[in-house]
Amino acid sequence: MLTISDTVNGMANIDGAMGAAVVDYTSGMLLGSAGSGVDLELAAAGNSEVVKAKLKVMASLGVQGRIEDILITLESQLHIICPSISNEGLFLYLVLNKSTSNLALARRKVHDLEKQLQRI
16 A cells, blocks of 8 residues: 555656646645646646536536546646545546656556555
């Protein structure tokens, strides 16, 4: 099992990582972060609203299941939001440099880290 700090450090070591965080989306609070490519505190609060909005739309549509991840593709960055399965209310957040990262490998690593995140 990994702590929040271990999880954040694991994401920060992914090729092309600019910033990594574990976020409580119920409050928008940053629980742990690494990197300096993005204002992670502001990103945590804003992306908490993205997760809550998607969950609300899913409920309105009667869509069953869970969100595996949300990918936001920008001109020069990729943002991965991965809600935690074992820690309801949390998500892992990774910002990647689009030109120096491998999206498939990054997604796989984030999901592997999420599975190991110690239940809080």
